[in-house]
Amino acid sequence: MNKEELTAQLKVIIKPYTTNTDAYENFTEDTDFIKDLNINSANLVDIILDIEETFDIVIENTDMERMLDVKTSVVIIETKLAAK
Amino acid sequence: MNLNEIIKQLPYSKPFLFVDELLHADENGITGTYTFSEDLDFYKGHFKDNPVTPGVILTETMAQIGMVCLGIYLLGNDLKKDTVVAFTSADMQFLKPVYPNEKVTVTSQKTFFRFGKLKCEVVMKNEAGIEVCKGIVAGMITTKL
Numbered sequence: 001m002n003k004e005e006l007t008a009q010l011k012v013i014i015k016p017y018t019t020n021t022d023a024y025e026n027f028t029e030d031t032d033f034i035k036d037l038n039i040n041s042a043n044l045v046d047i048i049l050d051i052e053e054t055f056d057i058v059i060e061n062t063d064m065e066r067m068l069d070v071k072t073s074v075v076i077i078e079t080k081l082a083a084k
Numbered sequence: 085m086n087l088n089e090i091i092k093q094l095p096y097s098k099p100f101l102f103v104d105e106l107l108h109a110d111e112n113g114i115t116g117t118y119t120f121s122e123d124l125d126f127y128k129g130h131f132k133d134n135p136v137t138p139g140v141i142l143t144e145t146m147a148q149i150g151m152v153c154l155g156i157y158l159l160g161n162d163l164k165k166d167t168v169v170a171f172t173s174a175d176m177q178f179l180k181p182v183y184p185n186e187k188v189t190v191t192s193q194k195t196f197f198r199f200g201k202l203k204c205e206v207v208m209k210n211e212a213g214i215e216v217c218k219g220i221v222a223g224m225i226t227t228k229l
Binding site for chain 2: 040041042043044045046048049061064
């Protein structure tokens with residue numbers, strides 16, 4: 001799976017958790033989950049669990065703390081997929 | 085952590101503590117009870133001359149026993165002075181009315197506790213053993229939000 005496909009899949013996962021439709025429509029790799037998409041910490045946990053299920057990977061606490069924007073999340077998912 | 089110790093660690097006090105006794109706790113769930121005294125202030129207004137326990141209070145009782153007490157148990161020695169509790173979502177069904185002086189038993193089953201978020205399935209039964217309320221509660225029990 002390439003970066004674009006991965007980002008597109010991440011966008012689908014995030015959709016039910018954001019209320020800011022403008023920021024969601026303008027989703028880029030610089031999009032910040034909390035600042036741009038108004039996602040709270042409880043919903044962020046749900047997103048991480050959905051990512052684990054979708055990509056069949058395990059996210060550690062230290063990874064989760066860094067997964068606050070699209071760019072970092074994609075890098076972490078790529079690394080986990082490569083290590084499988 | 086023993087069951088009395090969990091209640092002592094709760095961040096609530098009267099008139100907003102809705103836990104009397106915990107009966108059992110383990111890694112997967114918790115059971116506790118609360119009796120809605122007829123002296124509770126909200127009965128004066130809910131409803132006028134017809135006291136019934138408000139759904140929000142039943143929800144709070146489910147969350148305090150089923151989510152917060154279980155979270156304190158699961159944290160164990162990781163419970164710190166700066167641990168905060170934030171109730172983040174509830175999806176409830178209210179099946180039967182709960183009247184003043186009724187004692188209810190809340191049973192909670194952990195769905196997951198990860199990254200500081202605890203999500204549980206909770207059921208409340210009355211003294212006759214009939215389900216009065218059930219649903220899903222979730223909250224953050226963590227040192228940072």
